[in-house]
Amino acid sequence: MRRDTESERPDRELAGALLERGDEQAFRELYRRHTPRLFQFVLRLLGGVEIDAEDVVQETWLRAAQHLGAFRWESRFSTWLNGIGLNVCRDLWRRRNGRDLEWSATPELPVPVAASDERIDLERAIALLPAGYRAVLLLHDLEGFTHGEIGERLGIAAGTSKSQLSCARRAMRSMLNPQSSEMQRNDGQE
Amino acid sequence: MDKNELTPAEREAIESLPRERTPSRILEERTVRALKEQGLIRARPFLPSARLPWLAAGIAAAVALFVSGVLVGQGMGSRQTVNALATVYQRPADLAAARVQSTGSAHRQALAALVDATGSGNPGEVQRAREVALAAFWSAAAEIVRLAPDDPMALRILQELERSGRASEAGVVEDTTNVVWF
Numbered sequence: 113m114r115r116d117t118e119s120e121r122p123d124r125e126l127a128g129a130l131l132e133r134g135d136e137q138a139f140r141e142l143y144r145r146h147t148p149r150l151f152q153f154v155l156r157l158l159g160g161v162e163i164d165a166e167d168v169v170q171e172t173w174l175r176a177a178q179h180l181g182a183f184r185w186e187s188r189f190s191t192w193l194n195g196i197g198l199n200v201c202r203d204l205w206r207r208r209n210g211r212d213l214e215w216s217a218t219p220e221l222p223v224p225v226a227a228s229d230e231r232i233d234l235e236r237a238i239a240l241l242p243a244g245y246r247a248v249l250l251l252h253d254l255e256g257f258t259h260g261e262i263g264e265r266l267g268i269a270a271g272t273s274k275s276q277l278s279c280a281r282r283a284m285r286s287m288l289n290p291q292s293s294e295m296q297r298n299d300g301q302e
Numbered sequence: 303m304d305k306n307e308l309t310p311a312e313r314e315a316i317e318s319l320p321r322e323r324t325p326s327r328i329l330e331e332r333t334v335r336a337l338k339e340q341g342l343i344r345a346r347p348f349l350p351s352a353r354l355p356w357l358a359a360g361i362a363a364a365v366a367l368f369v370s371g372v373l374v375g376q377g378m379g380s381r382q383t384v385n386a387l388a389t390v391y392q393r394p395a396d397l398a399a400a401r402v403q404s405t406g407s408a409h410r411q412a413l414a415a416l417v418d419a420t421g422s423g424n425p426g427e428v429q430r431a432r433e434v435a436l437a438a439f440w441s442a443a444a445e446i447v448r449l450a451p452d453d454p455m456a457l458r459i460l461q462e463l464e465r466s467g468r469a470s471e472a473g474v475v476e477d478t479t480n481v482v483w484f
Contacts, residue, residue, distance in 0.1 A: 134344030136334065143330055148322035155323060166325055170333045177342040234315050253308065253316050278306045285312075 120145075123189040131180050143173065146190050154197045156250055158204070160239040168204060172197040194255070198247070198265060205243055213244040213266065237287040245280035252277050409438065439463065 121141065129138035147169060154172070155165040175196050183192055206212055238246060247266065251257045252273070259270040259277070266273070308316065337343040416431050440463045446456040 130343070134342060136338075136343045136345075139334065139337065139343055140330065143333065147330070148324045151325045152321060152323040162325075166329050166332075169325060169329060170336055173333050174336055174340065174342070177337055178340070235319065253313075254319065254321075281306050281308065 124185055127180055127183070127189065130177065139177070142189075146193055147173075149190060150193055150197050153194050153250070153255070154201055156235075156238060156254075157198065157201045157243075157247055159241075159243070159246065160235075164204060168197060168200045171200045175200065195265060198251075201247075202266075213247060214242065234284075234288065237284050240287060241280055241283055244276055245283055248273055248276040249280040249284065253281075409435075436463075 121138075123142065123145070126135075126138040126142045129135035130142065150172060151165060151169050154168045155162065158164045158168065172193065176193055179196075183189075202212060238249065241249065248262060251262045251265065252259070257265070259273040262268075262273040263270040268276075334343060338345075413435055416428065416435075420428055440460070443456055443460040443463055446453065447460050450456060
């Protein structure tokens, strides 16, 4: 949501005040303007774990403030901020799993929590996706990035992003509608 | 259409997902504190420079008010102290003079009342009251002479009372022993 109205100070002016004077009020204004979107983004990336999402948001703002002088304002501030958030999430995954996101074509899919004849909601299905699938699906289908941009952000080839998205959507459908998914598999086997 | 493409319903469902969520307020304070610790946020200036003249004027007014209050308080305090000391030192004479005035007036008023009521009361009581008044008069004259030995009127009154008193000394003394002094 774009909030730069006439009454609001532009992001660039606030960032300048923070950078030049360490202006706390300017930071708080930036924080309140952009954190809700950042928080929702990293919360989905992390599968809905709020405590991790809060840590990531704090670390994201810390890094953003440290590197604010290097930001060229060629993209929107919120896009740049979410990019930092994504990197902080990847750092967290590395620390937790000892490796970066997994890009296997056939990662182990989670067992749906609902019975086979019940549906689960979309939010829950996204949260249950493997982290790599989830990241690509969110960046492409929700944030609107191209495979080339996703490849740059995640350090993978555009083709890998495309195949990961395909797998992610399939996995998501199997959780959202287990019966039709089962029928599709049976059709394929015949 | 590629079967891995999103269906319109799926696209609509994804696009309807909320894009924003507000975290707890504590996170903002935590983040601000972390940035301060890193020196990325500096402490707020005490006051913007535009308000400095007002601040200076306010401080000056407050100091002036405080100092004038102290001075007035000290003045009042010292005056009260002087008055209190004067009261302490002058108290015996002041108190005695005040008592003489108040009891003298009361004594005279009581005698006047006795004169007015002489015919209606117990004659014995009236007689006793007259003797008490005379004894008081005599004692008072003696004290006045002590107070002012050169006062001829007080001396003459005392001499006259003593002369008449010697004539009935025994009676007066006897009677006055029955007097109840209040």
